[in-house]
Amino acid sequence: MTATDQDDDLLAAEYVLGTLPLEDRALAERRLREPGFAARVAEWERRLSGLNPEFAEAPAPDLMPAIEARLFPQAPAPSRWQGLRLWGASALSALAVVAYLALTPVQPDFTAVILAETGGLEYDAQLSGRQMVVSLKSGSLPGPDQAHELWLIVGDAAPVSLGLLGAETRIAFAAPPEGAILAVSLEPAGGSPTGQPTGPVLALGALKRS
Amino acid sequence: MPEDALTPLLLSVAAQDRAAFRALYSAAAPKLMGVLIRMLGTRSEAEDALQEVFTRVWLRAHRFDAAKGAAMGWLVALARNHAIDRIRARHDTVSDDLAMEALPDLAPRAETRLQAQGEARRIGECFDTLEADRAAAIRGAYLDGLSYQDLATRHDVPLNTMRTWLRRGLLRLKECMER
Numbered sequence: 001m002t003a004t005d006q007d008d009d010l011l012a013a014e015y016v017l018g019t020l021p022l023e024d025r026a027l028a029e030r031r032l033r034e035p036g037f038a039a040r041v042a043e044w045e046r047r048l049s050g051l052n053p054e055f056a057e058a059p060a061p062d063l064m065p066a067i068e069a070r071l072f073p074q075a076p077a078p079s080r081w082q083g084l085r086l087w088g089a090s091a092l093s094a095l096a097v098v099a100y101l102a103l104t105p106v107q108p109d110f111t112a113v114i115l116a117e118t119g120g121l122e123y124d125a126q127l128s129g130r131q132m133v134v135s136l137k138s139g140s141l142p143g144p145d146q147a148h149e150l151w152l153i154v155g156d157a158a159p160v161s162l163g164l165l166g167a168e169t170r171i172a173f174a175a176p177p178e179g180a181i182l183a184v185s186l187e188p189a190g191g192s193p194t195g196q197p198t199g200p201v202l203a204l205g206a207l208k209r210s
Numbered sequence: 211m212p213e214d215a216l217t218p219l220l221l222s223v224a225a226q227d228r229a230a231f232r233a234l235y236s237a238a239a240p241k242l243m244g245v246l247i248r249m250l251g252t253r254s255e256a257e258d259a260l261q262e263v264f265t266r267v268w269l270r271a272h273r274f275d276a277a278k279g280a281a282m283g284w285l286v287a288l289a290r291n292h293a294i295d296r297i298r299a300r301h302d303t304v305s306d307d308l309a310m311e312a313l314p315d316l317a318p319r320a321e322t323r324l325q326a327q328g329e330a331r332r333i334g335e336c337f338d339t340l341e342a343d344r345a346a347a348i349r350g351a352y353l354d355g356l357s358y359q360d361l362a363t364r365h366d367v368p369l370n371t372m373r374t375w376l377r378r379g380l381l382r383l384k385e386c387m388e389r
Contacts, residue, residue, distance in 0.1 A: 006381075013380040016287075017351045018294035019358050019373075025298060042278055047387055049283040050333030051352050058247050060239035063261045064232055070261075071268055072228070156273045181269065188299070198299040200262055 012040035016048060026194035032158070070117035070204050107210065112182045114205035121203050123150075123165065125182055132162075132171045141167065142186060148202065149191050153181040164191050180207045216281035224271035231268060239264070241282065242289045249293035249355040259296060263289045290355075297355045336386035344379040347372065 014020050015028040031037040108126035114134075115122050121139030125132055134150060142148060150171070151159035162171050165184065185192070186199035216237060222230030242263055246256035266288060274284050337345045343365055350356045350364065362372040 009384075010377050010380065013384075014377070017348065017376075017380070018290065018297075018355055019351045019361070019376065021357070022298045025294075045287045046279050046283065047333070047384065048352055049279070049286065050330040051349065052283065052286050053330050054349075054353055055241065055245045055248055055286070057240040058244040058256075060243035060260060061257060062235075063239075063257065063264065064235050067235075067261055067264050067268075068228070071265060153269055156270065193299065194295065196295070198295045200258060201265055204265070 008037060009040055012037060013044045016041055016044040022193050026196075029158075029194055029196055066117045070115075070201070073113065073115045073205060109210065110207045111210045112205040112207045114182050114184055114203045116203040121184070123184060123203060123205075125205070125207070127207070130172055134165060134169045134171065136165070136167045141165070145189050146199075147187050147189050147191055148184050149187045149197070151183045151185060151197055153183060159183065159197055161192065161195065181205070182207060214280070216285070217276050220267075220271055220274050220281040220284070221276065223268065224274060234267070235264060238282065238285050242285060245286055245289045246293055248353060249290065250296060255296070259289075259292055263292050266292070290352075294355050298357070332387055333383070336383050339386055340379050340382060344375050347376055348379050348383070351376070 011020075011024075011028055011031075015025065018025075020028060028037075032041060108128045110125075110127040112125040113122065114125060116139065122137040123134050124137050125134045148165040150162040150165050150169070152162050153159045162182075163169065164187075182205055183197070183201050184203045185197040185201050187197070188199075192198050216234065219230050219234040219237065223234055239260065243256060243260055246259045246263070247253060250256050250259060267285065270288070274281065337349075340348075347361050347365060350361055356364070358369055358372050358376070361376070362369045365372065367375070
């Protein structure tokens with residue numbers, strides 16, 4: 001084993017153990033994309049898993065309803081625009097239809113309703129072309145010490161930060177595969193220090209072709 | 211539920227089977243709750259974290275590779291990782307001090323050792339080849355989420371000494387377990 005191999009192996013061990021300071025932990029986390037380093041981490045997880053029997057079991061409340069509500073939100077109620085469109089179609093006044101069409105925004109390619117499990121927070125995301133607009137629909141932004149950070153989760157890739165959110169945020173964006181998930185986590189002001197979500201996931205929603 | 215029954219459940223979760231997801235929760239939540247309470251210190255934070263951990267289980271289950279290890283090991287690794295992220299993100303040193311005082315005795319209980327099997331027995335034997343304080347430091351980091359700073363304070367040695375101890379201890383552990 002070369003000196004570099006040994007350094008990598010120790011970094012993997014310390015990452016699994018959890019002793020690394022925040023910055024080094026973030027560096028190690030980024031290296032998980034390297035298959036060699038990921039394999040070292042998996043090896044250390046297996047090696048140290050011999051300590052797992054020492055974690056005693058503890059009664060756990062049934063959190064499944066909240067978890068399911070967050071992962072599998074009900075289909076969103078028809079939007080204001082859809083309601084208007086129905087009204088527009090049934091209205092006989094050509095003038096009203098023209099006025100309505102002028103008000104209709106460009107139909108987005110993808111939309112997502114990013115919902116908290118318990119009412120509170122909701123962001124809506126609309127992706128048109130290469131621009132995504134994320135708007136706060138209900139709930140409020142966190143105080144000055146914290147921030148809402150938006151993440152894109154596609155398949156088995158690690159979440160990718162799309163940046164911090166304000167009341168309305170515009171994000172340049174290439175079209176994602178369908179079924180990608182947008183998630184909002186609570187992070188310290190300035191965003192996650194590790195490049196991965198560190199705080200709780202506050203809201204989740206799937207991007208759907210509209 | 212025997213632990214190896216978790217593997218087919220986790221594989222079904224990877225295939226987006228919601229019924230399997232519920233069954234997996236019933237089977238694994240008590241163990242993961244135990245991990246999170248021990249590492250995070252309070253039940254309320256542990257419950258918060260448990261919700262987060264199971265959300266990630268659903269989103270990441272397809273990364274689980276049954277050929278590379280047990281389902282419970284994968285789940286515990288995910289829970290520990292999340293707990294460590296939370297602990298390291300705390301800037302509140304007061305609560306870290308409190309957590310230090312509330313820590314249970316690090317000595318393994320006799321019955322825990324007797325029950326240990328496979329990996330667990332091997333790691334137990336290999337721990338016995340380490341100096342007692344180094345073994346205690348590794349266990350404190352793994353089981354209680356202690357940082358180098360916490361460990362240095364607890365064992366009353368400089369930070370760099372602690373890091374050297376721990377790294378040498380880990381290498382020795384690996385060598386012993388591969389023997």
